[in-house]
Amino acid sequence: MRLKAIAVNTFKEAVRNKVFYLLIVVGILFAFSSHIMGLLTIGDRVKVLKDVGLAAINFFSILIAIFTGINLVYKEIDRKTIFNILSKPVSRASFILGKFFGLSLTLLVALASMAVIFFLFLWLDAGEFDGRILVFFLLLYLELLIVNAISVLFSSFSTPILASIFTISLYLIGHISWTFNAFKHNLVRPVEKGIAYFFYYLMPNLEKLNIKNQVVLNTPLDAGVILDSIMYAVCYIAAVLILAILIFNKKEFQ
Amino acid sequence: MKALEIKNLSKSFRSNFLLRVYRILKGIDIGVEQGEIYGFLGPNGAGKTTTIKCVLRIIFPDAGEISILGQPYHSTEGRRKIGFLPEHPYFYDYLTGKELLLFTGALFSLPKKDVQARASDLIRLVGLKGKEDLKLRKYSKGMIQRIGLAQALIHDPELLILDEPFSGLDPIGRKELRDIILSLKGAGKTVFFSSHILQDMELMVDKVGIILNGRMTKEGQLSDLLSHTVSSYETVFAGINPAFLQENGLPFTRRDDAFIVKSETSDEMNRVIALITGNRGRIVSVTPVRMTLEDIFLKEVRE
Numbered sequence: 001m002r003l004k005a006i007a008v009n010t011f012k013e014a015v016r017n018k019v020f021y022l023l024i025v026v027g028i029l030f031a032f033s034s035h036i037m038g039l040l041t042i043g044d045r046v047k048v049l050k051d052v053g054l055a056a057i058n059f060f061s062i063l064i065a066i067f068t069g070i071n072l073v074y075k076e077i078d079r080k081t082i083f084n085i086l087s088k089p090v091s092r093a094s095f096i097l098g099k100f101f102g103l104s105l106t107l108l109v110a111l112a113s114m115a116v117i118f119f120l121f122l123w124l125d126a127g128e129f130d131g132r133i134l135v136f137f138l139l140l141y142l143e144l145l146i147v148n149a150i151s152v153l154f155s156s157f158s159t160p161i162l163a164s165i166f167t168i169s170l171y172l173i174g175h176i177s178w179t180f181n182a183f184k185h186n187l188v189r190p191v192e193k194g195i196a197y198f199f200y201y202l203m204p205n206l207e208k209l210n211i212k213n214q215v216v217l218n219t220p221l222d223a224g225v226i227l228d229s230i231m232y233a234v235c236y237i238a239a240v241l242i243l244a245i246l247i248f249n250k251k252e253f254q
Numbered sequence: 255m256k257a258l259e260i261k262n263l264s265k266s267f268r269s270n271f272l273l274r275v276y277r278i279l280k281g282i283d284i285g286v287e288q289g290e291i292y293g294f295l296g297p298n299g300a301g302k303t304t305t306i307k308c309v310l311r312i313i314f315p316d317a318g319e320i321s322i323l324g325q326p327y328h329s330t331e332g333r334r335k336i337g338f339l340p341e342h343p344y345f346y347d348y349l350t351g352k353e354l355l356l357f358t359g360a361l362f363s364l365p366k367k368d369v370q371a372r373a374s375d376l377i378r379l380v381g382l383k384g385k386e387d388l389k390l391r392k393y394s395k396g397m398i399q400r401i402g403l404a405q406a407l408i409h410d411p412e413l414l415i416l417d418e419p420f421s422g423l424d425p426i427g428r429k430e431l432r433d434i435i436l437s438l439k440g441a442g443k444t445v446f447f448s449s450h451i452l453q454d455m456e457l458m459v460d461k462v463g464i465i466l467n468g469r470m471t472k473e474g475q476l477s478d479l480l481s482h483t484v485s486s487y488e489t490v491f492a493g494i495n496p497a498f499l500q501e502n503g504l505p506f507t508r509r510d511d512a513f514i515v516k517s518e519t520s521d522e523m524n525r526v527i528a529l530i531t532g533n534r535g536r537i538v539s540v541t542p543v544r545m546t547l548e549d550i551f552l553k554e555v556r557e
Binding site: 001002004005006009012013016017079080081082083084085086087088089090252253254 | 267307310311312313314330333334336338340342343344345346348349357358360361362363405
């Protein structure tokens, strides 16, 4: 009940902020630009439409995830609204989880609204409904949740600027971390191998959740791989949230 | 069983860079009986807010014990009994006054129906009727203080902790807050509040604790502290030449045709009276000036 109250309140805060709508509208406009690019393309118009449209949605939803995530937790600490919450019989874990679920709901609404508009464009333009794009959106949503959990973690102990830098860095590393796995076979020294392992398992592997190329190029999706990616995302989110709670439990608010 | 009992509470902070240790609380003892109004008095930086933050577990004490109505302060049961109004409260400004109360009710896991009824009563009590559907960003400082008090009362707590509740209130607001606090006392609640507005404190508290530099320097019933504490005597008289007073080394002030002389001791007062009457002066009044809370406080600070 307390967790739900905090989650609903977090959602309210996000959706009562005009910047949230601005980002969604800009995201939709960029997705719409894919329609114009499609018109200018010689060849596979639908491919360009999907490629540019999904990339735009991906970019803007990640932007929303990073900035709402950092802003909403840090603001509680900066404006001392957290004093009022923690003085109530509310555990710190409920606070962190409430914030996370509230933000997850916000991201769901943002992504869903962009997705609906995209499907509409696709249907109007190409007259098709590609169910595989739903899988793309599901995995993108999980990626947003990982970014969301990371931003909650960082903003629980550092300033918004540092938290943004850390989160964006981890997001970028997350898209190349698979290379550590590829590297480790070429490394001979155990220390180097160890470091490669360490980074590969510690950093998020966000490329695991990126199936845009398969969707755009119409190559087959492997259900087993997708299930594996979903499990990975859920475990990673849980681990990050546990860490955030452990840090937050020790934090003093002066 | 005390409403709030703090024993030997210590708290220090480290500076970020040099890791220097600052001892903010140096073994504080506070005892608040049930049903009393306790005024927690101290200058800025004395440790008032730090003490309150320890009680609420916003920060963690280094040592000491805190119990709330017999419950450990960190227990859910203990915290359920507290209503808290922070200093310079800032609540979610995107919520309306009523939404804030409903949200606070949900944090106490109260049934929504009960909270709604209680919220309407409290909005009336704190004088915000008609303003409850405005967003908090449109509230004035005084209105925020009022809605802050309402949210502190939403679960009908037994112990109310108010951090500087009078700051930002105009004289009417202060009077109304005093009345609310006194009515809470009438309903059997305990109120613990920090302040440096001494006049407000003097008008309503039962017990006072003075904290200075992280230590409690005085704690006791206000009536005990103030009684038998005549600080000076004020003698008002007329019919005397001011030059005579100057010759006798009596510093005086004038009020219309009368003169006022302040004496620190009763012997000195007797000497003044003898001098005046001996020179055909007319005594208008002699008033013993009792110490106010402010005098006691300033004396503690000086010592």
